[in-house]
Amino acid sequence: MSRFLIALVLGLAAAASGCGVATSTDSVSSTAAASAAESPLLVVHKSPTCGCCSLWVDHMKQAGFRAEIQLSDNVEPVKRRVGVPAGYGSCHTAEVGGYFVEGHVPAEDVQRLLKERPDALGLTVPGMPMGSPGMEVPSGEVRPYTVFLVHRDGTVSPFAEHGSR
Numbered sequence: 258m259s260r261f262l263i264a265l266v267l268g269l270a271a272a273a274s275g276c277g278v279a280t281s282t283d284s285v286s287s288t289a290a291a292s293a294a295e296s297p298l299l300v301v302h303k304s305p306t307c308g309c310c311s312l313w314v315d316h317m318k319q320a321g322f323r324a325e326i327q328l329s330d331n332v333e334p335v336k337r338r339v340g341v342p343a344g345y346g347s348c349h350t351a352e353v354g355g356y357f358v359e360g361h362v363p364a365e366d367v368q369r370l371l372k373e374r375p376d377a378l379g380l381t382v383p384g385m386p387m388g389s390p391g392m393e394v395p396s397g398e399v400r401p402y403t404v405f406l407v408h409r410d411g412t413v414s415p416f417a418e419h420g421s422r
């Protein structure tokens with residue numbers, strides 16, 4: 258009788274631990290799925306030596322984005338593939354939610370893009386304006402710059418303005 262009880266208890270413990278593992282795995286994966294939905298994945302194409310690109314990625318992570326870095330010595334093919342218009346390029350090219358994000362675009366503008374979801378290709382901050390995210394200077398000065406929305410036909414229109422005019 259006591260042997261039977263021990264076997265029963267051990268059996269229950271094994272079943273319980275098996276179930277416990279399954280349950281915790283389930284909760285982990287559903288938590289990951291939930292946080293994935295809340296924090297969009299940014300795929301960033303940059304050269305290995307681009308420091309301001311990395312600082313921009315830090316800025317985006319602080320705003321809640323997850324980032325996957327794709328190192329490449331030549332990001333031009335990526336810019337052509339996603340549709341960055343000639344003359345509107347910058348140092349790095351990111352992809353998020355079906356859009357491209359070219360250069361030092363502030364996280365708030367990317368968040369607005371993903372919320373409003375315009376029928377467009379992406380956002381760009383041409384060049385590398387002083388004071389934009391990842392291009393900060395000790396004085397805190399922000400040169401006025403424009404974030405452009407790039408339409409499907411390759412034309413652009415202002416999406417946001419930053420810096421003091």
Ligand SMILES: [Cu+2]
Nearest residue numbers: 309310348385
């Ligand atoms: Cu840069």
